[in-house]
Amino acid sequence: MPDASAPAGKLSEVEGIKRASRQLRGGIARSLQDGGDRFVEDDAQLLKTHGIYQQYDRDTATPRKKQGLDREYQMMARLRVPGGRLDPDQYLALDTMAADLGNTSLRVTTRQTFQFHGVVKGDLHALIHRVNRQMLTTVAACGDVVRNVMATPAPIADSIHATLNRVAREVSVYFEPRSTAYHEIWVDGEPVDSGDGWAKQDEPIYGEVYLPRKFKIALAHADDNSVDVFCNDVGIVALFDGDDLQGFNVLAGGGLGMTHNKPKTYPRLASPLLFVEPEGLIGAVEAIVKVQRDRGDRSDRKHARLKYTIDDMGLPAFKAAVDAMAGRSYAPPRPMPRFRIVDHRGWHTQGDGRWYLGVPIPSGRIIDVPGGAQYRTALRTVVDRYRTPVVLTPQQDVILADIRDEDRAALEADLRAHGLVMNDDLAPLERWALACPALPTCGLALTEAERVRQPIVASVLERLQAHGLGEEAISLRITGCPNGCARPYAGDIGLVGRMPGHYALYVGGDFEGTRLSNRLLDKVAEADIPAVLDPLFAVYAAERQAVEGFGDWCNRLGTERLRRIIGEALPAVAI
Ligand code: SRM
Ligand code: SF4
Secondary structure, X not given: OOHHHOOXXXXXXXXXXXXXXXXOOOOHHHHHHHOOOOOOHHHHHHHHHHOEEEEEOHHHHHHHHHOOOOOOEEEEEEOOOHHHEEOHHHHHHHHHHHHHXXXXXXXXXXXXXXXXXXXXXXXXXXXXXXXXXXXXOOOOOOOOOEOOOEEOOOOOOOHHHHHHHHHHHHHHHHOOOOOOHHHHHHHOOOOOOOHHHOOOOOOOOOOOOOOOOOEOEEXXXXXXXXXXXXXXOEEXXXXXXXXXXXXXXXXXXXXXXXXOOOOOOOOEXXXXXXXXXXXXXXXXXXXXXXXXXXXXXXXXXHHOOHHHHHHHHOHHHHHHHHHHHHOOOOEOOOOOOOOOOOOOOEEEEOOOOOEEEEEOOHHHEEOEOOOOOEHHHHHXXXXXXXXXOEEEOOOOOEEEEEEOHHHHHHHXXXXXXXXXXXHHHOOHHHHOEEEOOOOOOOOOOOOOOHHHHHHHHHHHHHHHHHOOOOOOOOOEEEEOOOOOOOOOOOOOEEEEEEEOOEEEEEEOOOOOOOOOOEEEEEEEEHHHHHHHHHHHHHHHHHHOOOOOOHHHHHHHHOHHHHHHHHHHHOOOOOO
């Protein structure tokens, strides 16, 4: 593979692990046979490409350390579900697996798939084996490959939605690694350590060492950007004339991860790169993936995403490299309509005589809350009773599809009987809030996120309501660190874990996900978040232009003016 043109520099450790891994086998199979509660570090790295992260319970780590005990190791396993589509039997089987082998919860991710948490090493093989028996997979859900491909979630029976979902599946399958390591280890019976006898597969797209870093792809059309298409390494925007697919605009170089105080790392939205006719789409994406394979930075993983490759080369040079890789000259991107976001929660017609219901799931955590809503039991009951296919949404919610008109009332009553609230019961801020898992499972979390979502949303909503803004559609996204897993730099308000109990405050993005926000304040104590936002809400309520979103208003005023507004109202706040 032509790695020679990659930027010079000492290869990162992960590159060495991948190269020595016998196409992602490493010592995983042997380690599964040997038992123990964890994998060695090299195998933990390789496991990511198998969809598995080695984690430990951060809540118990410090008390256990004081008692001289080791961490409680546990695995997170992530599925790859293109477009988030599951049939009823798959959903029910996954729910049973979470109860049998995980921490009982299924967690809807911001990229339309499920994560199992709390799987002990001894149960991992059984879990992944059972996942595959459902014709599902975890391969390439994580790691330095193309990951789960997202698509607009609405199960609407028209050619636009059918096309987006078909293409998402095709792209997802096309970019699966060809190595048979995953199947040998997890699918073909007992784990097999193929030792020296392993069969090397041709990896025509990825080559010997796969990609320099994770690679994300999403599909959207401008009328529904629920997937946040600009946040992806490759964003694919389908352009239709009525029902006729004209082709795709391909955007490249989106990504949000950054590190506090390291200005060389930054969030970036994807840039429109080219237009391609329908039949040429996969070839165009393959060319982009291969240019990133060859030109991406393999020495510094913090500088290895496609966004840095593009910024280092310059967009025109990158486009020329893509053209050369594909052996054709792609047309420039076509003008795109204004992007919109659709609320898929609540009841909607599918266009084929059936209905779909979007069910709000706070932080995507499907669990029976002790003394609270029984999300798991409720969803299990209705999926079983009404045989509804399930769609996982980029907003961490669940869509139940194919519902007959005569079943609507009873189905909703079943959900409510288990304590679930429906979309209409929620204020827009509650509907549009996202939070990443953070503590206690995420090893990178600096602060809480999922566990403080409810109190933060409630306190901010109270301030909005005080200014008559309770019905404003404002997106609030909370993460426990700057990696950006709940896309905090792409909504109206982002709260980004900074240090324990403190968040950086981002504003000025837009609800439609087409503009990045800016850091307004660096370290806001969790308890001060509503007080800091309050003066902004007051001036926004008084001075905004007609139908001006909060993020748009913040962007119009600019960071300096917003800081002055806060400073005048709260002189004690460090700006
Ligand atoms: Fe993420 C790492 C969770 C979407 C950027 N992300 C992680 C890990 C695996 C932590 C780790 O590396 O040890 C987190 C596991 C936590 C846990 O306990 O489950 C994690 N990311 C998630 C999920 C589950 C958040 C959620 O609330 O749903 C999302 C799973 C998506 C999926 O199904 O594949 C998730 N992560 C995202 C997104 C949003 C998106 O893609 O639309 C981003 C920002 C976009 C991007 O990729 O730039 C994102 N995650 C990161 C990064 C920063 C990457 C970078 O370029 O710097 C990391 C850290 C890393 O890769 O080193 C990370
Ligand atoms: Fe973990 Fe940070 Fe991602 Fe949250 S944003 S899941 S804390 S890596």
